[in-house]
Structures are given as structure tokens and as C-alpha cells.
Amino acid sequence: MEELLHSENDLAKYPFIPEAAKYVKNLDIKIDELAGPEYNRILDRAEKRIENAIITATVDRNLREHSIEIPSFPIAVMMVAAIDDSFLKKRYALAEAKGAYSQLEEEGEEETEKILAIARNFNWKIKPTKEKTNEYEKTYDFTLHFTDYLKNSTNFHETEWKLVNKPMSNGAIYIKRKDASRLLQEEIRKYIEEKLNVKVGALPPNIMSRIERLKQLLAEKKGKVRLEEFPKIMVLAAFPPCIKELYDATASGHHISHIGRFALTSFLANIGMTPESIIDLFRSLSDFNEKMTRYQVEHIAGERGTRTKYIPPRCDTLRTHGICHSTEEICKQIRHPLTYYKRKLRTMKTKAVENNENGEKQ
Numbered sequence: 001m002e003e004l005l006h007s008e009n010d011l012a013k014y015p016f017i018p019e020a021a022k023y024v025k026n027l028d029i030k031i032d033e034l035a036g037p038e039y040n041r042i043l044d045r046a047e048k049r050i051e052n053a054i055i056t057a058t059v060d061r062n063l064r065e066h067s068i069e070i071p072s073f074p075i076a077v078m079m080v081a082a083i084d085d086s087f088l089k090k091r092y093a094l095a096e097a098k099g100a101y102s103q104l105e106e107e108g109e110e111e112t113e114k115i116l117a118i119a120r121n122f123n124w125k126i127k128p129t130k131e132k133t134n135e136y137e138k139t140y141d142f143t144l145h146f147t148d149y150l151k152n153s154t155n156f157h158e159t160e161w162k163l164v165n166k167p168m169s170n171g172a173i174y175i176k177r178k179d180a181s182r183l184l185q186e187e188i189r190k191y192i193e194e195k196l197n198v199k200v201g202a203l204p205p206n207i208m209s210r211i212e213r214l215k216q217l218l219a220e221k222k223g224k225v226r227l228e229e230f231p232k233i234m235v236l237a238a239f240p241p242c243i244k245e246l247y248d249a250t251a252s253g254h255h256i257s258h259i260g261r262f263a264l265t266s267f268l269a270n271i272g273m274t275p276e277s278i279i280d281l282f283r284s285l286s287d288f289n290e291k292m293t294r295y296q297v298e299h300i301a302g303e304r305g306t307r308t309k310y311i312p313p314r315c316d317t318l319r320t321h322g323i324c325h326s327t328e329e330i331c332k333q334i335r336h337p338l339t340y341y342k343r344k345l346r347t348m349k350t351k352a353v354e355n356n357e358n359g360e361k362q
Contacts, residue, residue, distance in 0.1 A: 005017055005019050005114070005117050005118070006019055008023075008066035008070065009063060009066065010114075011023050011066065011070050012061060012062070012063050012066045012069040012070050013061055013063065013100070013103040014100055014103065014118060015069070015070055015073035015074075015096075016073070016096070016100070016188060016191060016192060016195075017118065017121055018121060020070055020073070021074070023070055024070060024071050024074055027071060029071065031201075031203065031204070032204060034075070034203075034204055034206070034207060035204035035205070035206050035207075041068050042068055042071050042072050042075060043072075043075065043206070043207065043210060045062065045068050045069065045072035046072040046073075046075040046076040046079060047076075047079070047210045047213075047214065049072060049073070049076040049092075049095075049096075050076050050079060050080060050088075050092060050214050051214065051217060052095065053088075053091055053092040053094075053095035053096070054088065054091065054092075054214070054217055054218055054221050055217075055221060056095075057091055057094060057095050057098070058095050058098055058099065059092075059095045059096050059098075059099045060099065061099055061102075061103060073096075076092075077192070077195055077196060078200055078203075079207065079210065079211055079214070080092045080196050081195075081196045081197070081198050081199075081200045082200040082203060082207075082211055083211055083214060083215060083218070084200075085215075085218060087218075087222060088218055089193055089196040089197070090193060092192070092196065093189045093190075093192040093193035093196060094189050096188070096189075096192050097185045097186070097188040097189035097192065098185060100118075100184070100185060100188050101181050101182065101184070101185040104118075104181040104184065105178075105181060111177055111181075112128055112141060112142075112177060115142070115177065115180050115181060115184065116128065116142075118184055118188075119180070119184060119187075122184075122187050122191070124144065124145070124148045124187075125144065125145035125147075125148060125172075126142055126143070126144045126145070126148070126180070127142065127143050127172075128141065128142055129141060129142060129143060129174070136167050136169070136174045137174075139174070139176075140167070140174035140175055140176055141175070141176050141177045141180065142174070142175050142176075142177070142180050143169075143172035143173065143174055143175075144172065144173050144175055144180070144183070145171060145172055145173075146163065146168060146171050146172070146173050148183075149163070149166070149173045149175070149183065150163065151187075152183040152184075152186040152187050152190075153183060153186070155186065156182075156186075158350075159350070220308075233272070234268070234271055234272060234273055235341075235345060235348070237344075237348065238341050238344035238345045238348060239341065239344075240324075240326070240331070240337045240340040240341065240344075241324075241326040241328060241331070242263075242318055242323050242324040242325075242326060242337065243263065243264060243267050243312075243337055243341075245323075246260050246263060246264040246323070247264060247268075247281075250264060250281055250282060250284070250285065251281060251284060252284070253284040253285060253286065255285065255286070255287070257321070257323070259313065259318075259321050259323065260321075260323055261282075261296075262300065262310075262312075262313070263312045263313055263318060263323060263337070265278055265296070265297055265300045265301075266300050266309075266310045266311055266312040267312045267337055267338070267341075268281075269297075269300060269301040269302075269309060269310075270309065270311055270312070270338055271338070271341060275294075275297045275298050275301045275303060278297050278301070279293055279294055279297050282297075311336075311338065312336070312337045312338065314335055314336050315331070315334065315335050315336060315337065316335070318337070330343065330344070
């Protein structure tokens with residue numbers, strides 16, 4: 001069954017598997033040799049993988065030229081590790097994992113065998129439901145040991161992924177092919193992310209110049225891609241306590257400090273409020289100056305000057321300035337107001353789904 005993963009086409013589709021690593025090892029490429037022009041196309045592809053991850057959070061597979069595609073993956077991993085940015089590491093690992101998920105979805109008749117082969121590389125206890133002797137086996141494609149299931153479904157907050165909602169027998173959970181692919185995506189994401197947490201030594205100048213370009217692109221896009229994570233509609237109930245206090249004070253016409261205004265403005269801009277709406281919020285202040293406020297808000301929102309959207313200060317900075325003094329449990333677990341907002345939104349969405357389902361059952 002594992003023989004299915006030995007073709008160059010499969011190594012290009014799933015470049016994280018051991019067979020792909022052996023393929024690259026046999027090429028015997030030395031880091032200092034990458035300075036040669038004969039490796040430019042591989043470096044171009046490696047750079048493109050990272051660029052796509054930064055811009056679109058996806059990495060499409062280029063299956064036409066295996067000799068370029070397969071070695072470009074470990075080189076891209078090396079370059080991301082050298083950039084050493086936690087945001088990029090997470091985004092790149094997710095992008096590559098999503099690419100693998102897409103390939104599995106396109107496998108057709110071989111999908112079951114490919115899923116099994118990749119899963120066994122991660123030592124999953126997984127079996128196909130071939131016998132079809134009971135109703136579950138007729139409906140589901142695999143049985144997966146509950147420890148492998150829980151290990152990879154921890155970050156899935158939809159009700160359907162809860163263990164109590166999955167059929168189980170003798171410690172094995174029945175799952176469909178699509179579920180298996182999604183769980184593998186999470187396993188692959190974690191595996192690649194771990195590979196990115198290594199120290200990289202000196203690299204040739206031609207690689208460093210590419211890394212500098214990618215760093216510049218990352219700086220330009222980081223604020224924008226973070227904004228993609230938030231819904232377009234502002235949810236006041238999900239505000240961190242410190243931001244809610246600043247928001248209420250401003251709406252009531254009460255004075256707030258300079259850093260308080262910056263924190264509130266940058267927070268609102270990053271969750272999707274328009275500069276015009278933010279300016280209107282400040283109109284109730286006694287010292288409101290439209291020209292000055294507009295300039296400051298548009299500057300913070302990235303519509304003036306360098307066109308860089310600023311993000312709010314971290315929680316420890318807000319505490320230092322006396323803005324944050326919350327004792328909420330969630331505040332002890334996060335380091336940034338935007339993280340609080342994102343997590344609270346997710347919790348609210350999960351509860352809404354559960355309440356809706358409970359209502360339907362009644």
C-alpha cells in the first residue's frame with residue numbers, strides 16, 4: 001500500500017513524507033552549492049511557495065516538473081526557519097498542509113489508499129472499513145483510534161468534531177474520508193511547524209537576498225492577513241474588558257489617555273470598523289478636533305503615510321499603562337487584545353450552535 005507514495009508525482013504532491021526526504025537526500029545538494037545558477041529555478045519555486053503562503057495562505061502544487069517541485073519544499077522550509085517569524089511559521093505550515101488536503105481530495109479512486117499510507121507515516125492506528133458488516137461500516141470509511149483522533153481534533157471547535165458526536169467501538173472512532181483528510185491536514189501542519197523551529201546557519205548571499213524580499217513582503221502583508229481572520233461585523237460582546245472600557249468611555253464623552261486612544265483606534269481598525277465610523281465615535285469628546293482626529297485615525301488605519309495598519313499594544317503594555325486590570329480567566333491565557341477578540345468570537349459561535357441544536361432537540 002505504501003508503494004503508492006513512491007512515484008515522483010506523489011512526492012511532489014506530498015513533499016513532507018519520508019520518501020520525499022530520501023529523494024532530496026540522494027540529490028546530495030550542499031547549501032553552498034545553492035549559490036550556483038543551476039539552482040535558480042528551484043530557489044524561485046521555494047520563494048514562490050513562501051510568497052503564496054504569505055499572500056493567500058495556500059501553496060499550490062506544481063506537478064509538471066518534479067525535479068523542481070520536490071527539492072523546493074525543504075529549501076522553502078529552510079528559508080522560513082531562517083526568517084524566524086512565528087506568524088510566518090504558522091501560516092506557512094498551514095498553507096502546505098492545506099495543499100496536501102487539496103491533493104487528497106483530488107485522488108479519486110486511490111484516495112483511501114493514499115490516506116492510509118500517509119496516516120501510517122504518522123503512526124496512526126487506522127483501518128479501512130472493508131467488511132461492511134454493520135451499519136457504521138456501511139456509512140463510514142475508516143476506524144481511527146480515539147487517541148489519534150483527539151490529538152488532531154483539539155483545535156476543531158465545531159460541534160460535529162466533539163467526541164460524543166462520533167460513533168465509537170472498542171476505542172476506535174468511525175470516520176469518513178473527508179474527516180480523515182482534515183485530521184491529516186492538522187497532523188501535517190503540526191509536523192511542518194515543528195520542522196520550522198530549527199536554527200539555520202549561514203546561507204549564501206543569493207538566498208539571503210530572497211529572504212530579505214520575503215521579510216519585506218511579510219511586513220507589508222501581516223496586518224492585512226490578520227484582518228482576514230476577523231468577521232466584517234463588529235461584535236461588541238467579544239471585546240476584551242480593557243477595550244470595552246475604552247469604547248464605553250469614549251462613547252460617553254469621557255476623556256481617555258493618548259495610549260488609550262491609540263489602543264482603541266488600532267483595535268477597531270483591525271476588526272473591520274471603517275475610519276469614518278471610528279472618527280464618529282470620537283465626536284462626543286470635548287476636545288474633538290475633526291482635522292486632527294481624521295489624520296490620526298487614517299494614519300493608524302493605514303490609509304495615510306506609509307500605508308501600514310498599526311496593531312494595538314500587547315496586553316503587558318496595556319497593563320503597564322494602567323489600561324488593563326482585568327482578572328478574567330481568558331485574560332491570563334492570552335497576550336494580545338486581538339487574540340482575546342478572536343477567541344471570544346469562536347466561543348460565542350460554538351455556544352450559539354449548541355444552543356440552537358439543543359432547541360431543535362427539545
